[in-house]
Amino acid sequence: MNSKKLVVFGFGARGRIYADFANKYPELFTLVAIIENNPERIEDAKKDYKDVPVFSDYHDFLAKHVHADVVAVCTQDADHKEHAIAMMEAGYNLLLEKPIANNEEDCLKIYESSIKNNRRVIVCHVLRYSPFYSTIKRIIDEGKIGEVVSIQASENVGYYHQAHSFVRGPWKNSKESSPMILAKCCHDMDIIRWLIGEKCKSVNSYGSLLYFNKEHAPVGSSEYCSDCKYKDCIYNAQHLYLETDAKNFVGYFTNGEINDSNVLKCLRHSDYDRCVFKSDNDVVDHEVTIMNFANGKTASHTMSAFSKDIYRDIKIYATKAQLIGLMEDNHIEIKYFGGENEIVDVDISKANVGGHNGSDYFMMNSLFKTLNGEIAPGVTYLDVSLDSHLICFAAEKSRTNNGMTVFIGE
Numbered sequence: 187m188n189s190k191k192l193v194v195f196g197f198g199a200r201g202r203i204y205a206d207f208a209n210k211y212p213e214l215f216t217l218v219a220i221i222e223n224n225p226e227r228i229e230d231a232k233k234d235y236k237d238v239p240v241f242s243d244y245h246d247f248l249a250k251h252v253h254a255d256v257v258a259v260c261t262q263d264a265d266h267k268e269h270a271i272a273m274m275e276a277g278y279n280l281l282l283e284k285p286i287a288n289n290e291e292d293c294l295k296i297y298e299s300s301i302k303n304n305r306r307v308i309v310c311h312v313l314r315y316s317p318f319y320s321t322i323k324r325i326i327d328e329g330k331i332g333e334v335v336s337i338q339a340s341e342n343v344g345y346y347h348q349a350h351s352f353v354r355g356p357w358k359n360s361k362e363s364s365p366m367i368l369a370k371c372c373h374d375m376d377i378i379r380w381l382i383g384e385k386c387k388s389v390n391s392y393g394s395l396l397y398f399n400k401e402h403a404p405v406g407s408s409e410y411c412s413d414c415k416y417k418d419c420i421y422n423a424q425h426l427y428l429e430t431d432a433k434n435f436v437g438y439f440t441n442g443e444i445n446d447s448n449v450l451k452c453l454r455h456s457d458y459d460r461c462v463f464k465s466d467n468d469v470v471d472h473e474v475t476i477m478n479f480a481n482g483k484t485a486s487h488t489m490s491a492f493s494k495d496i497y498r499d500i501k502i503y504a505t506k507a508q509l510i511g512l513m514e515d516n517h518i519e520i521k522y523f524g525g526e527n528e529i530v531d532v533d534i535s536k537a538n539v540g541g542h543n544g545s546d547y548f549m550m551n552s553l554f555k556t557l558n559g560e561i562a563p564g565v566t567y568l569d570v571s572l573d574s575h576l577i578c579f580a581a582e583k584s585r586t587n588n589g590m591t592v593f594i595g596e
């Protein structure tokens with residue numbers, strides 16, 4: 187099998203992961219072009235990938251008719267419609283970052299374009315490929331726990347991650363980006379839909395922006411943490427970006443070398459220095475969604491900003507056993523009715539590239555197989571991914587209408 191030709195469109199946090207993957211596994215992918223319009227990132231791309239052409243305008247890329255097997259569309263959510271459709275019209279298959287798009291209409295337009303142009307689109311629901319969730323899926327498919335009746339899942343965003351991404355960063359405002367339930371939880375809805383194995387019929391959702399708002403700003407606090415007297419605030423930006431796991435996010439605002447003094451210099455009076463109580467954020471900081479699936483199956487999902495660590499957990503109630511899992515620990519336990527409990531071994535030996543507990547690595551391997559016409563478990567084509575997005579749009583409609591029942595597909 188030949189190495190597949192890959193184009194990275196958007197050399198940001200996600201795009202770099204795919205470029206790095208190709209660099210590390212040349213037998214699977216060869217990076218043939220990068221499309222990026224941010225001057226600093228263009229410099230980074232040229233420095234890191236000297237032999238790869240970098241296009242600052244995607245129209246110039248299209249004019250060159252570069253031969254490629256797949257274009258990874260890794261620009262921001264609101265740009266996916268324009269970029270995905272332009273690439274498909276030009277004949278490229280896509281690896282499309284999730285969410286497909288930030289509203290239902292655009293998702294459907296992308297879907298229609300894929301049909302019209304007969305293009306394959308794989309959506310990056312990376313969690314499906316994780317050793318943790320793929321093991322759970324295998325357990326269900328083997329019938330070990332019987333028929334799944336109900337799922338209870340939670341996504342704990344992490345207080346510093348919420349502050350970085352959803353209060354100060356790219357996904358803070360639903361009009362500029364996406365509602366929280368889509369930006370953060372479409373993976374979870376995809377996993378729930380996948381494990382329950384039925385279509386979702388209706389959704390109710392409740393949630394609000396309870397804490398990260400002006401009412402909670404300490405008296406006399408400043409617009410920017412740099413100028414603020416409350417240096418011991420949990421959300422003090424200088425503390426978060428230098429002394430906590432939020433260090434991993436400094437690339438969002440730091441140009442040039444990553445060291446403490448440069449990070450502080452770039453941080454000062456940037457969006458990431460803003461008081462978390464005075465930003466222009468509107469996405470929720472907590473949300474509970476309940477779902478009614480075909481055949482009377484049910485699920486609930488809780489998203490919360492208010493956790494120390496970032497983690498997901500799941501409880502699956504099935505006819506022969508209960509399954510309890512904690513993703514970050516790769517811990518899965520089955521409690522058989524009338525039998526012994528079993529701790530299931532999750533093989534994480536190959537989980538070595540990118541984030542999401544190795545999911546990026548496995549996803550890229552599956553993409554390679556798919557492009558070679560092989561069957562790759564877990565691969566999420568656009569039509570399947572649409573299901574999870576429709577759950578998210580229904581949840582947002584319900585949440586903004588006092589939790590009213592929203593029926594899907596009616």
Ligand SMILES: NC(=O)c1ccc[n+]([C@@H]2O[C@H](COP(=O)([O-])OP(=O)(O)OC[C@H]3O[C@@H](n4cnc5c(N)ncnc54)[C@H](O)[C@@H]3O)[C@@H](O)[C@H]2O)c1
Nearest residue numbers: 196197198199200221222223224260261262263283284310
């Ligand atoms: N699969 C996942 O788990 C996962 C995780 C995080 C983010 N995402 C999604 O991935 C996408 C990218 O997120 P990110 O964190 O990498 O964002 P990012 O802002 O770091 O990267 C986007 C890049 O696209 C470039 N860009 C924007 N418009 C362009 C244009 N017209 N031409 C060329 N380049 C352009 C930007 O300059 C930037 O470098 C988003 O849709 C996001 O929601 C997915």
